[in-house]
Amino acid sequence: MSESSGSASVKAEPFVLTTPLYYVNAPPHMGSAYSTIAADAIARFQRLLGKKVIFITGTDEHGEKIATAAAAHGCSPKEHCDTISHAYQMLWKDLDISYDKFIRTSDPVHEEIVKEFYSKVFSKGDIYCADYEGLYCVNCEEYKDEKELLENNHCPMHLKPCLLRKENNYFFSLSKYQKQLEDILAAQSDFVQPPFRLNEVLGWVKNGLRDFSISRASVEWGIPVPNDNKQTIYVWFDALLGYVSALLKEGEEPTLQNALSSGWPVSLHLIGKDILRFHAVYWPAMLMSAGLDLPKMVFGHGFLTKDGMKMGKSLGNTLEPKDLLFEFGSDAVRYFFLREVEFGNDGDYSEERFINIVNAHLANTIGNLLNRTLGLLKKNCESTLGFDSASAAQEIPLKHNVKELVEKARIHYENLSISSACESVMEIGNAGNLYMDEHAPWSLFKQGGASAEAASKDLVIILETVRIIAIALSPITPTLSFRMYSQLGYSRAQFEAVTWDDTRWGGLKAGQVMAEPKPVFARIERKGEEKKDGGVPPKGVKERKRAPQPQRVAEAQP
Numbered sequence: 001m002s003e004s005s006g007s008a009s010v011k012a013e014p015f016v017l018t019t020p021l022y023y024v025n026a027p028p029h030m031g032s033a034y035s036t037i038a039a040d041a042i043a044r045f046q047r048l049l050g051k052k053v054i055f056i057t058g059t060d061e062h063g064e065k066i067a068t069a070a071a072a073h074g075c076s077p078k079e080h081c082d083t084i085s086h087a088y089q090m091l092w093k094d095l096d097i098s099y100d101k102f103i104r105t106s107d108p109v110h111e112e113i114v115k116e117f118y119s120k121v122f123s124k125g126d127i128y129c130a131d132y133e134g135l136y137c138v139n140c141e142e143y144k145d146e147k148e149l150l151e152n153n154h155c156p157m158h159l160k161p162c163l164l165r166k167e168n169n170y171f172f173s174l175s176k177y178q179k180q181l182e183d184i185l186a187a188q189s190d191f192v193q194p195p196f197r198l199n200e201v202l203g204w205v206k207n208g209l210r211d212f213s214i215s216r217a218s219v220e221w222g223i224p225v226p227n228d229n230k231q232t233i234y235v236w237f238d239a240l241l242g243y244v245s246a247l248l249k250e251g252e253e254p255t256l257q258n259a260l261s262s263g264w265p266v267s268l269h270l271i272g273k274d275i276l277r278f279h280a281v282y283w284p285a286m287l288m289s290a291g292l293d294l295p296k297m298v299f300g301h302g303f304l305t306k307d308g309m310k311m312g313k314s315l316g317n318t319l320e321p322k323d324l325l326f327e328f329g330s331d332a333v334r335y336f337f338l339r340e341v342e343f344g345n346d347g348d349y350s351e352e353r354f355i356n357i358v359n360a361h362l363a364n365t366i367g368n369l370l371n372r373t374l375g376l377l378k379k380n381c382e383s384t385l386g387f388d389s390a391s392a393a394q395e396i397p398l399k400h401n402v403k404e405l406v407e408k409a410r411i412h413y414e415n416l417s418i419s420s421a422c423e424s425v426m427e428i429g430n431a432g433n434l435y436m437d438e439h440a441p442w443s444l445f446k447q448g449g450a451s452a453e454a455a456s457k458d459l460v461i462i463l464e465t466v467r468i469i470a471i472a473l474s475p476i477t478p479t480l481s482f483r484m485y486s487q488l489g490y491s492r493a494q495f496e497a498v499t500w501d502d503t504r505w506g507g508l509k510a511g512q513v514m515a516e517p518k519p520v521f522a523r524i525e526r527k528g529e530e531k532k533d534g535g536v537p538p539k540g541v542k543e544r545k546r547a548p549q550p551q552r553v554a555e556a557q558p
């Protein structure tokens with residue numbers, strides 16, 4: 001995690017963001033990857049702004065569903081959790097997720113934090129013991145209201161019957177916080193995002209909040225309730241506190257005070273809409289009870305769907321991210337889902353759409369533009385820039401257009417409109433291509449003299465545009481952006497030192513030598529399409545029949 005470069009005397013507040021802590025009942029799928037990719041793009045953008053970022057992700061490992069999954073695999077719950085949690089960590093690596101902390105709720109330090117928090121809430125008088133009877137969805141790990149269920153008491157999300165359960169449990173007095181929650185939701189209108197989800201939350205709260213059970217008598221795989229070893233703490237009460245435990249530094253004494261002093265409250269909880277109630281109703285009430293600050297924002301994004309149903313582990317209708325990564329590489333996967341799904345709404349996957357979008361945007365608009373320009377520069381200018389980009393551009397409309405589009409992209413990133421941010425960056429690419437086509441530097445070079453000088457200025461202008469695209473798209477496509485930067489003659493260290501300020505026009509300097517032109521993004525060949533030859537496939541993509549190959553780019557074609 002990099003420190004902010006701001007004034008040393010002012011301790012800048014870190015930007016702390018979290019993904020859900022994923023339930024390890026089954027390995028990760030494209031839905032879990034989606035939340036994490038989105039969080040990663042936001043974390044990378046905030047780092048570009050120079051903020052100190054603490055990006056938290058991890059796994060939620062207790063509860064009945066885990067114990068059942070472990071038994072089905074013939075292993076202990078701990079062994080099962082180790083395997084699945086490891087699978088998440090490996091997938092995050094393959095997806096270039098730049099997390100700062102991976103928290104596992106089976107970590108002993110987390111148990112200490114949960115117990116201390118529970119005791120605080122208990123001392124506040126917000127925990128009591130009672131009998132409860134209700135319909136329980138084990139896949140949601142939640143008691144349900146009969147009126148929210150489908151026919152025969154089926155859970156609308158998991159399409160499985162909820163079972164009648166009766167237990168003597170500890171309860172949290174959620175109802176006590178009804179008024180305070182209503183006040184917060186009214187006063188802090190951006191607490192729940194996007195805005196339309198706030199109405200959903202307001203609806204739940206206004207309908208009346210019921211106390212909820214925070215222990216289980218029948219579940220052994222969990223954190224024991226302090227002073228009652230016969231019960232374990234309800235998995236949600238335990239899991240939400242993972243966001244706090246994650247802030248503990250290595251080897252630090254696991255106390256709430258230590259954890260909270262390292263970045264609480266969280267700036268952003270990024271979650272799927274399925275767990276909005278836990279984050280926007282239960283969690284703030286729990287925090288108020290314990291006297292802790294509330295997170296600044298909870299953003300509930302939509303679902304990746306298959307045939308209109310949420311893709312999920314319990315339904316088993318998931319898309320395998322490893323397959324997509326193997327075939328298309330991490331930049332393509334990250335770009336497609338962040339560009340295609342308007343952040344906040346649901347979105348459907350289709351392979352055809354995936355290939356069309358990724359080829360059109362990454363291979364053609366960006367990759368081809370860079371490659372054509374470098375080809376011309378090699379042929380006519382020995383791959384060396386003859387002008388500074390600042391002096392080459394002077395008062396051309398493209399420069400102003402790029403400036404406006406970069407600013408649009410920044411605002412979209414700030415507002416978590418990630419898809420719109422991608423769109424603005426791609427418009428820069430379109431503007432660069434248009435400039436190339438209108439100026440036709442390949443024919444200017446042929447004319448020689450002043451025309452050739454104008455052509456070499458044009459190449460600098462286009463490469464400056466590509467440089468800006470590389471930075472502005474780097475939260476979405478970090479490895480592609482690095483490849484673009486390397487093609488422009490920069491080192492890894494120079495790329496890593498880039499900030500959002502470097503999107504200002506004027507970075508490229510006369511005399512800078514470009515690398516040997518190589519396609520930065522391999523066009524994806526469709527099934528059955530004849531394979532064209534080319535160079536190295538993108539990172540993460542192993543050579544095999546359907547792996548995309550870099551496009552053979554005709555040199556200096558208009």
Ligand SMILES: Nc1ncnc2c1ncn2[C@@H]1O[C@H](COP(=O)(O)OP(=O)(O)OP(=O)(O)O)[C@@H](O)[C@H]1O
Pocket residue numbers: 020021022023024025030031032034035139140270271272273274275302303304305310311312313314315
């Ligand atoms: N189809 C999906 N689309 C978008 N995000 C998803 C999807 N499925 C899971 N997620 C992300 O994972 C979080 C839930 O994590 P969890 O580990 O419970 O996965 P799950 O597959 O939804 O499980 P289940 O199917 O058992 O309910 C969601 O809040 C969301 O952030």
Ligand SMILES: [Zn+2]
Pocket residue numbers: 137138139140141155156157158159
């Ligand atoms: Zn359910």
